[in-house]
Amino acid sequence: MRSLLNLRLEARQRVPLAMALASPFVAVAFTLLVCAGLIIWAGAPVARAYALLFESAFGSRFAIGETLTRATPLILTGLSCAVAFRAHFYNIGAEGQLYFGALAAVAVGGSAIALPAPILFPLMIAAGMAAGALLLVVPALAKTRLGVDEVVTTLLLNFVALLFVSMMLDGPMKDSTAMGWPQSVPIRPELEFGKLLERSRVHVGLIFAVVLAIALWVVNVRTTFGYEMRAVGANARAARFAGIPVDKVMLKTALLSGALAGLAGVGEVAGRAGYLTLDMSPGYGYSGIVIAMLAGLNPLGVVLAALFVAGLIVGADSMSRAVGVPTFLADVIVAVSLLSMLVATMLARYRVRWS
Amino acid sequence: MPPPVLRLSGITKRFGALVANDAISLDLASGEVLALLGENGAGKSTLVNILFGHYVADGGSIEVFGKPLPPGDPASALAAGIGMVHQHFTLGDNLSVLDNVLLGTEKLWQPFSRRREARARLAQISRQFGLAIDPNARIAELSVGERQRVEILKALYRGARILILDEPTAVLTPQESEALFATLKTLVTDGLSIIFISHKLDEVLAASQRIAVLRQGKLVAIRDPGGTSKAELAELMVGRRVDAPVRTPAHRIAAPEVLLSVQELAAGGKLTRASFVVRRGEIFGIAGVSGNGQAQLADALCGLLPPAHGEIRVAGEPISPDPHAFVHARVGRVPEDRGSVGIIGDLAIWENAISERYREPRFAHAGWLQLQAAKAQAQQIVERFDVRCSGLDAPAKSMSGGNIQKLILGRALANDPQILIANQPTWGLDVGAVSYVHGELLAARERGAAIVLISEDLDELFANADRIAVMFHGVLSDARDDWTVGQIGLAMAGAAQSSHAQSA
Numbered sequence: 001m002r003s004l005l006n007l008r009l010e011a012r013q014r015v016p017l018a019m020a021l022a023s024p025f026v027a028v029a030f031t032l033l034v035c036a037g038l039i040i041w042a043g044a045p046v047a048r049a050y051a052l053l054f055e056s057a058f059g060s061r062f063a064i065g066e067t068l069t070r071a072t073p074l075i076l077t078g079l080s081c082a083v084a085f086r087a088h089f090y091n092i093g094a095e096g097q098l099y100f101g102a103l104a105a106v107a108v109g110g111s112a113i114a115l116p117a118p119i120l121f122p123l124m125i126a127a128g129m130a131a132g133a134l135l136l137v138v139p140a141l142a143k144t145r146l147g148v149d150e151v152v153t154t155l156l157l158n159f160v161a162l163l164f165v166s167m168m169l170d171g172p173m174k175d176s177t178a179m180g181w182p183q184s185v186p187i188r189p190e191l192e193f194g195k196l197l198e199r200s201r202v203h204v205g206l207i208f209a210v211v212l213a214i215a216l217w218v219v220n221v222r223t224t225f226g227y228e229m230r231a232v233g234a235n236a237r238a239a240r241f242a243g244i245p246v247d248k249v250m251l252k253t254a255l256l257s258g259a260l261a262g263l264a265g266v267g268e269v270a271g272r273a274g275y276l277t278l279d280m281s282p283g284y285g286y287s288g289i290v291i292a293m294l295a296g297l298n299p300l301g302v303v304l305a306a307l308f309v310a311g312l313i314v315g316a317d318s319m320s321r322a323v324g325v326p327t328f329l330a331d332v333i334v335a336v337s338l339l340s341m342l343v344a345t346m347l348a349r350y351r352v353r354w355s
Numbered sequence: 356m357p358p359p360v361l362r363l364s365g366i367t368k369r370f371g372a373l374v375a376n377d378a379i380s381l382d383l384a385s386g387e388v389l390a391l392l393g394e395n396g397a398g399k400s401t402l403v404n405i406l407f408g409h410y411v412a413d414g415g416s417i418e419v420f421g422k423p424l425p426p427g428d429p430a431s432a433l434a435a436g437i438g439m440v441h442q443h444f445t446l447g448d449n450l451s452v453l454d455n456v457l458l459g460t461e462k463l464w465q466p467f468s469r470r471r472e473a474r475a476r477l478a479q480i481s482r483q484f485g486l487a488i489d490p491n492a493r494i495a496e497l498s499v500g501e502r503q504r505v506e507i508l509k510a511l512y513r514g515a516r517i518l519i520l521d522e523p524t525a526v527l528t529p530q531e532s533e534a535l536f537a538t539l540k541t542l543v544t545d546g547l548s549i550i551f552i553s554h555k556l557d558e559v560l561a562a563s564q565r566i567a568v569l570r571q572g573k574l575v576a577i578r579d580p581g582g583t584s585k586a587e588l589a590e591l592m593v594g595r596r597v598d599a600p601v602r603t604p605a606h607r608i609a610a611p612e613v614l615l616s617v618q619e620l621a622a623g624g625k626l627t628r629a630s631f632v633v634r635r636g637e638i639f640g641i642a643g644v645s646g647n648g649q650a651q652l653a654d655a656l657c658g659l660l661p662p663a664h665g666e667i668r669v670a671g672e673p674i675s676p677d678p679h680a681f682v683h684a685r686v687g688r689v690p691e692d693r694g695s696v697g698i699i700g701d702l703a704i705w706e707n708a709i710s711e712r713y714r715e716p717r718f719a720h721a722g723w724l725q726l727q728a729a730k731a732q733a734q735q736i737v738e739r740f741d742v743r744c745s746g747l748d749a750p751a752k753s754m755s756g757g758n759i760q761k762l763i764l765g766r767a768l769a770n771d772p773q774i775l776i777a778n779q780p781t782w783g784l785d786v787g788a789v790s791y792v793h794g795e796l797l798a799a800r801e802r803g804a805a806i807v808l809i810s811e812d813l814d815e816l817f818a819n820a821d822r823i824a825v826m827f828h829g830v831l832s833d834a835r836d837d838w839t840v841g842q843i844g845l846a847m848a849g850a851a852q853s854s855h856a857q858s859a
Binding site: 010222223224225226227230231234235237238239240241242243244245351 | 370371657658659677678679681682688690695696697698699700701702706710711713714719722723724726
């Protein structure tokens, strides 16, 4: 057909490896270029703004500690999305699953259950992961049994989950000593995650997250479950024809995805705050989507992408204070980098031709 | 000699490194039926798409009735009198014939549709060219042959003087094809010129006045039907000699043992009744115009579709409707849609080679994939079935259709199946690959497999099947080994069923 813009996309037979590896970096560079325009528009010096951004994210021991602390839940929600997206299960509900995981952690870790800590500790983690997974049971079954779009169900469940948490924090799980703030009772101190660096907030959760990223990468390429997830995601019809139990794989993947997001919630409670509040996550669940996409759904890439996004969140604060650009710039950079990444991925897969 | 109505000069079109059309020059005379013969991927469709303005050529020019045709503009192709009948019809099923013909011919800002004039004109055109059709009939009620007639009327209504038909007989019964060729003759006597695209040698020889053969984007020969033969055309088309595989007579290998038995099977709504048995060393053919329930029968025989009624037995045992159970019972399966059902295009070739068996102990230990065993299996298939690929790690979709089919066939045959279900196994393949697939089917038959061959290509069935049954409206006829083309064509159009009904 004739179009105004005579532009055509032709699929490449094979995406060159170098191109696939380079595309996130090209996307980030392009993003910084676009956002430089916005900084100029805000009347601030670009070079100084970016230097400050980098410095306050990675420039000191304290900065690195903050960035790593932020990156911990982001790696987990990023993995949650990457795992699910790989199997073409679009879980947009990591935010809600994170809160559910956190709630379960508080329910177990803050309760009066008279069990020794070494037993309660794994129970708390398991409860958090189970709670996150639980939130995806209905969307997964609705998708496989009834064909209900999981994007809609998981997205909307975020609000349900958050309201449920809010109810619990104002009701049965409210900390009566918190001067009326909707805040949960704290977990027992001996259940808290240990610190990794002194005089910083970096906690053991980071190790969990990185180990899980490596483990998931191995699962992806070396196990039958990873094979099933990739097959179902790449072509569910063909997978079904070959005898791969598509619905079961979809459900297992969804549960894994929910469990990872739930674990992020456990980490935030046990590693950072010690209790649960309604503003605990500044949208870690949603950022997980961006991180998974930036990483090209590769679990190892998720770690890098999470560091990038965490650095932006941490750095943007100091940058805005020092040169007077609004902090939203961090959100804009994250959003633009997602769009650039999508375009870069497309350009790696297709050749553009003008005729 | 009168000037040509259409002149293509040096048409060249590249897609990346691929030269789809390489300096093709071709004339179409007034009142001529020109056949464009070539394998899949020879560049036939690219050429007509350039002609119709869907693509812009990288080089060369087109003249219609002596005037240059602006490139890349379907509207000016239409205005110049070029009409196209696509292989996949572009009709609105819920609209009437008249509506479909009118669609797109009236101006947007014209407040009322001038239906009375349109109806009169359509009636006049269909009288003139002998294309009888009820203008009020809804498309959904029409047969495939009739729909094609509507497509032709649509082009004529718009004043087409040059008609291009893309694989027009692909969806027709033999009788409908005959009727179409008769129509084409009427059209050219009325002064139209026709290009028709095909890869079927018989019909090209029967219906055209000149045959242009394309191979790998080049125009390699132009022949008169009188001065050539099927063998020569096949060789021109493929570039080398093609020999049909040799077939052992049925009585030498057929054994009485029933391997597959299907009783009163109904599934997926469209398949209402099928009963048949297939014996060891037998190819059981299933003919029919597409959409008569073959797809549902094939899905049921592959374990994808649970029977609504009736049962399937493999070697005497009932089988549960699960692809895994079928693979386990040594049923090899070749699906109709090889690109999107047969393989997982984004996964590597070795991953596709084990997709039906990855859970077997030799490929999986405690949840870990055994990469070495899997790749060895893939390598074996690639070697034994001559799959051409750039490596086992390449994505399966990077292969050509013929090689994809070899991989699927190899996967199905690697474990010496006792039953093989092959649904349209050669659809869209080039002549060389077709003869390869037929050779493998016959070899499996010699090894004692019971084979179900579902095909819309009667030549394929007659050449390979020991017995053939016909699907019509979801009902499978009794199998026969003595069909004539005429009889089977009537059965495909439902005549056998209706005479049955009358006698009952």
